[in-house]
Amino acid sequence: MKNKNNIRFIQGNEACVEGAIYAGIDFFAGYPITPSTEIAEHLASRLPQKGGKFIQMEDEIASMGAIIGASLTGNKVMTATSGPGFSLKQEALGYACMAEIPCVIANVQRGGPSTGNPTHVSQGDVNQARWGTHGDHAIIALTASNHQDVFEMTITAFNMAETYRTPVILLLDEVIGHMREKVTIPETGKIPVVERLRTSVKKGVDYHPYLPREDGRLPMSDFGEEHRYNVTGLFHDMWGFPNNNPKVVGELLRHLVDKIENNVNDISRFKEYWLDDAEFILVSYGSSARSAIHLARNRRSRGVKIGVLELQTLWPFPSELVKEKCAGAKAVIVVEMNLGQIVTQVKNAVDNPHNVFLSNRIDGELITPTDIKSLLRVIQGKGV
Amino acid sequence: MERSRIVFSGSGGQGVITASIILAKAAAIFEDKHAIQSQSYGAAARGGATRSDIIIDDSEICFPKVIQPNVLVSLTQESYNKFAPIIRPGGLLLVDSKYVTIEKKVDAKHITLPMYETVMKEIGKPIVFNICVLGALISISGLIRPESIMKVLETTIPEDFMEMNEKALDLGIKMGKKEHY
Numbered sequence: 001m002k003n004k005n006n007i008r009f010i011q012g013n014e015a016c017v018e019g020a021i022y023a024g025i026d027f028f029a030g031y032p033i034t035p036s037t038e039i040a041e042h043l044a045s046r047l048p049q050k051g052g053k054f055i056q057m058e059d060e061i062a063s064m065g066a067i068i069g070a071s072l073t074g075n076k077v078m079t080a081t082s083g084p085g086f087s088l089k090q091e092a093l094g095y096a097c098m099a100e101i102p103c104v105i106a107n108v109q110r111g112g113p114s115t116g117n118p119t120h121v122s123q124g125d126v127n128q129a130r131w132g133t134h135g136d137h138a139i140i141a142l143t144a145s146n147h148q149d150v151f152e153m154t155i156t157a158f159n160m161a162e163t164y165r166t167p168v169i170l171l172l173d174e175v176i177g178h179m180r181e182k183v184t185i186p187e188t189g190k191i192p193v194v195e196r197l198r199t200s201v202k203k204g205v206d207y208h209p210y211l212p213r214e215d216g217r218l219p220m221s222d223f224g225e226e227h228r229y230n231v232t233g234l235f236h237d238m239w240g241f242p243n244n245n246p247k248v249v250g251e252l253l254r255h256l257v258d259k260i261e262n263n264v265n266d267i268s269r270f271k272e273y274w275l276d277d278a279e280f281i282l283v284s285y286g287s288s289a290r291s292a293i294h295l296a297r298n299r300r301s302r303g304v305k306i307g308v309l310e311l312q313t314l315w316p317f318p319s320e321l322v323k324e325k326c327a328g329a330k331a332v333i334v335v336e337m338n339l340g341q342i343v344t345q346v347k348n349a350v351d352n353p354h355n356v357f358l359s360n361r362i363d364g365e366l367i368t369p370t371d372i373k374s375l376l377r378v379i380q381g382k383g384v
Numbered sequence: 385m386e387r388s389r390i391v392f393s394g395s396g397g398q399g400v401i402t403a404s405i406i407l408a409k410a411a412a413i414f415e416d417k418h419a420i421q422s423q424s425y426g427a428a429a430r431g432g433a434t435r436s437d438i439i440i441d442d443s444e445i446c447f448p449k450v451i452q453p454n455v456l457v458s459l460t461q462e463s464y465n466k467f468a469p470i471i472r473p474g475g476l477l478l479v480d481s482k483y484v485t486i487e488k489k490v491d492a493k494h495i496t497l498p499m500y501e502t503v504m505k506e507i508g509k510p511i512v513f514n515i516c517v518l519g520a521l522i523s524i525s526g527l528i529r530p531e532s533i534m535k536v537l538e539t540t541i542p543e544d545f546m547e548m549n550e551k552a553l554d555l556g557i558k559m560g561k562k563e564h565y
Contacts, residue, residue, distance in 0.1 A: 294446035
């Protein structure tokens with residue numbers, strides 16, 4: 001029998017853990033919350049096996065603080081939570097944006113607001129991922145609809161956190177987190193892993209923690225090791241010390257946003273199904289995309305020219321991509337489990353926003369192919 | 385093969401979820417099929433009607449939930465009452481004789497087996513009841529080869545418990561062989 005050790009039948013949350021391990025996670029701090037708990041549970045056993053550290057903190061705020069500190073000292077870090085915990089993390093998340101600290105925050109979405117519907121699915125935190133923390137800023141948020149992709153997008157999240165020195169949000173949902181399916185773990189080296197870019201400045205020589213190289217990247221120095229420097233949530237100069245000089249403030253804010261928004265094409269991940277001749281395009285993401293693909297395959301077999309654009313990068317929103325892919329469509333249906341968070345972005349992106357419709361579900365149940373079909377039939381003029 | 389949409393139901397603590405994971409894992413890893421397992425999930429750890437959905441197919445599975453099962457396994461009266469109405473006409477309904485009394489016949493092949501009683505008589509340990517049910521299910525439906533189930537058990541169950549589990553699986557298989565579907 002061939003070796004099947006690399007083929008696993010696991011929950012999405014475990015696929016996320018395996019992705020984090022593959023990406024080289026060193027440290028996890030978190031506080032258990034349904035439906036994300038299995039991420040903490042499995043990292044509690046997997047991290048010590050490879051010499052990493054796992055800590056259960058007193059709450060989500062402290063967990064976020066812990067991963068920020070651990071990242072500064074040179075570790076690859078992650079925390080995992082769901083809606084209520086994600087709300088608590090927002091202040092420190094903004095600090096990580098401002099101080100440019102690489103970290104990954106998994107939010108396995110459940111129904112909200114507040115403690116909401118803990119054991120049921122939702123995609124209601126999409127806009128919170130974008131604007132949960134205050135002030136102008138840019139953020140990267142990734143998602144996935146199957147476990148192989150959860151594995152790969154988790155690695156991508158770690159890679160982007162290091163590349164852009166930024167928090168990256170992994171927006172999963174209850175269905176993906178809890179269901180089980182097959183994942184094949186590739187051999188080491190098959191998927192590229194981005195390592196921490198460390199400064200070449202020698203010990204005893206001045207190191208500027210916030211002086212970008214020519215390519216815009218900022219090499220880091222493990223905090224507490226060779227160089228002394230300051231880290232703050234205030235606007236700061238290249239030394240890391242607080243500074244409210246208008247030039248410094250304006251340039252830093254532009255830098256924080258531009259380093260992400262100007263790289264939207266590199267950050268954008270997506271999948272497309274039957275788009276070439278599609279008259280009807282379903283735009284979806286996460287577990288909703290499974291229903292969209294299911295329906296499109298079913299309708300294709302009956303001659304309907306329908307395709308799916310599955311977004312895996314939600315923020316920065318890939319407006320150009322959506323505009324281009326939807327250019328020839330008679331109608332675009334955005335499939336999501338909220339009251340319309342991505343549909344707004346799609347309307348802003350396409351040439352004809354009047355042809356963009358929302359197929360959604362907000363009752364804690366996974367949107368079904370039949371739910372989408374009902375709207376499709378109305379748009380086709382066939383009635384329900 | 386036709387897409388198999390299975391609902392495994394019972395009460396928390398009966399091993400319903402464990403059995404469904406073993407079944408789906410056997411299909412996905414040892415029979416190179418596509419398989420998905422998911423469960424409805426409340427706040428309680430024990431009691432209440434537990435439901436686990438399994439889909440097994442030769443082709444890719446996107447929508448992961450079962451709306452109309454063609455196979456329903458019910459191990460309590462409560463779960464039988466709740467889920468029997470959703471079975472696909474012509475499907476298979478497997479229940480345990482100790483726990484379930486068939487009240488109103490639905491359009492499905494009804495099979496009632498004394499799985500719990502047999503396990504208690506032959507093995508004396510209720511913890512392998514679920515494995516016996518799994519044995520009966522695969523032997524009636526032909527869904528998965530017993531060897532594939534055994535391979536999953538070998539990788540998940542401590543060695544000291546293997547014999548008991550193998551015996552429970554065999555008891556189920558033998559009971560199921562007498563039934564036709």
